Amino acid sequence: MLGCVIHGRGDLRVEELPTPSPGPGEVLVAVRYGGICGSDLHYWRHGGVGDFRLREPMVLGHEVVGTVLAHGSPAPRGVPAGAEVAVHPATPCGTCPECARGRRNICRDARYLGSAARTPHVQGGFAARIVVPADQVRPLPAGLPSRRAALAEPLSVALHAVRRAGPVAGRHVLVTGAGPIGCLVVAAAKAAGAAQVTVTDLLPAALGYARAAGADTTVLAADPADPADPADPARPDEAEADVAVEASGAAAGLDACLRRVRRGGTVVQLGMLPPGQSPFAGNLVVGREIELRGAFRFDAEFDDALALLAGQPAFDGLISAVAPVSEAESAFALAADRERSCKVLLDFAS
Numbered sequence: 001m002l003g004c005v006i007h008g009r010g011d012l013r014v015e016e017l018p019t020p021s022p023g024p025g026e027v028l029v030a031v032r033y034g035g036i037c038g039s040d041l042h043y044w045r046h047g048g049v050g051d052f053r054l055r056e057p058m059v060l061g062h063e064v065v066g067t068v069l070a071h072g073s074p075a076p077r078g079v080p081a082g083a084e085v086a087v088h089p090a091t092p093c094g095t096c097p098e099c100a101r102g103r104r105n106i107c108r109d110a111r112y113l114g115s116a117a118r119t120p121h122v123q124g125g126f127a128a129r130i131v132v133p134a135d136q137v138r139p140l141p142a143g144l145p146s147r148r149a150a151l152a153e154p155l156s157v158a159l160h161a162v163r164r165a166g167p168v169a170g171r172h173v174l175v176t177g178a179g180p181i182g183c184l185v186v187a188a189a190k191a192a193g194a195a196q197v198t199v200t201d202l203l204p205a206a207l208g209y210a211r212a213a214g215a216d217t218t219v220l221a222a223d224p225a226d227p228a229d230p231a232d233p234a235r236p237d238e239a240e241a242d243v244a245v246e247a248s249g250a251a252a253g254l255d256a257c258l259r260r261v262r263r264g265g266t267v268v269q270l271g272m273l274p275p276g277q278s279p280f281a282g283n284l285v286v287g288r289e290i291e292l293r294g295a296f297r298f299d300a301e302f303d304d305a306l307a308l309l310a311g312q313p314a315f316d317g318l319i320s321a322v323a324p325v326s327e328a329e330s331a332f333a334l335a336a337d338r339e340r341s342c343k344v345l346l347d348f349a350s
Contacts, residue, residue, distance in 0.1 A: 003127035004328045004346070007057045009047035014328050017059070020131040022072035027079065027134045029087060031348045033150040033322070034126045035063030036335040038179060038249070039272070040114065044332055050272040052116045061126030062089035062113035063153040065146045066348075068137060069129070078134050085137040086152045087125060088302045089113035105160065105299045112297070126325070128348045138303060141310040148309050148316055150345055151184070155305040155315075158184035160298035161270040162192050165243045169193030174241035175215075176256050177248025177271060178206035180343045183213040183318055185245050185270070190214040191308060198241065200256060201248075209342040212317045221256070240265075245295075247271050251278040263288040270295045318342045324350035 003017040022028045040060045042049035065086045068079050079085055092099050092107035099107050113132075114124020140149050158181060162168060173189045175182050178201035189197050190213075198217040199210040207218040242265055244257035249271030257267045258281045267290055285292055309315055320341035323331035325348050335344035 001128035002325050003059050005057050006043045012044050019129050022131045024072045026072040026131050027068050028070040029066045030069050031064050031066040032146050034061045034346045035150045036344045041336050051275050054116050058121040059123040060114045061124040064125035065149045079137050084140045086149050088136040105297045144310040152305045155184045156298040156301040158188040159301040161295035162188040164293050164295040165266050165268045170195045171242035172196045174244040175199045176246050176253035178210040182247035183209050186213040186215045205339045258284045266291045268293050268295050
């Protein structure tokens with residue numbers, strides 16, 4: 001079977017891999033679609049994401065949907081063979097203090113598909129056949145096509161970030177960064193009842209996707225690296241936000257959130273910042289009593305994401321392209337070009 005394996009910075013290979021067999025409590029899934037995530041792009045372009053660095057070859061991918069082919073023996077109860085499913089990529093340990101407190105998404109010993117957070121790395125889902133614990137597959141709701149269901153994992157991330165912000169119904173939400181996650185934060189905020197969602201980004205094309213996701217206002221931000229353009233990326237002429245979600249993974253985005261949220265407001269840092277120290281306007285947090293919260297992955301939001309996707313065909317507009325796995329490198333290049341794409345899927349059945 002074919003799989004996408006990252007060997008180091010800039011070294012992505014489509015390789016023949018052995019077909020796995022499910023053991024007790026496991027299922028074999030024939031992967032149909034896999035969404036290329038920002039973290040996959042970081043592994044490809046930089047050899048790591050955040051503080052997680054590649055130390056060995058790793059199959060990428062954690063946004064996958066497919067069909068259950070077989071169960072291990074003895075067969076677990078639950079999803080039958082032949083069912084179309086989405087795969088929850090996290091396996092929390094279930095015993096650490098975080099799991100005991102119901103914070104499974106920050107489990108200190110979790111396994112996550114396609115992650116170099118631990119060694120040996122956890123191999124990912126960009127392969128024609130994968131084996132996962134049976135309790136990590138979810139049958140697709142009626143009417144949800146598998147292509148759209150591939151958005152379930154990133155939408156879960158967005159739903160978790162919005163919930164970390166607290167109640168947003170009737171409020172003004174600012175989102176910095178209109179990549180796939182930022183656009184899905186827009187959709188999650190609107191689904192949670194936000195009265196107004198404003199999105200900033202450096203690229204007009206990205207803001208177009210944000211509008212498709214439901215943004216009420218889009219702002220073309222200035223490039224903080226360009227000294228010839230002194231414009232404030234936060235656009236002070238815009239109304240203050242009650243809540244801000246930083247989805248760009250850039251220090252400038254966090255700075256814009258801190259400056260644009262109202263006094264006593266909440267800022268959620270969702271984007272993974274570069275490794276090491278980042279500039280931080282800490283005095284604003286103090287003087288304005290801003291609540292700064294982190295948002296990492298998700299847990300039960302996965303089921304909510306599937307339900308939301310089932311009733312919203314508009315999400316299809318965020319899928320820019322579908323490419324066969326044999327063309328993975330060009331698909332990664334397209335996914336990395338934010339002027340030409342939002343979410344790019346790999347097709348493992350082609």
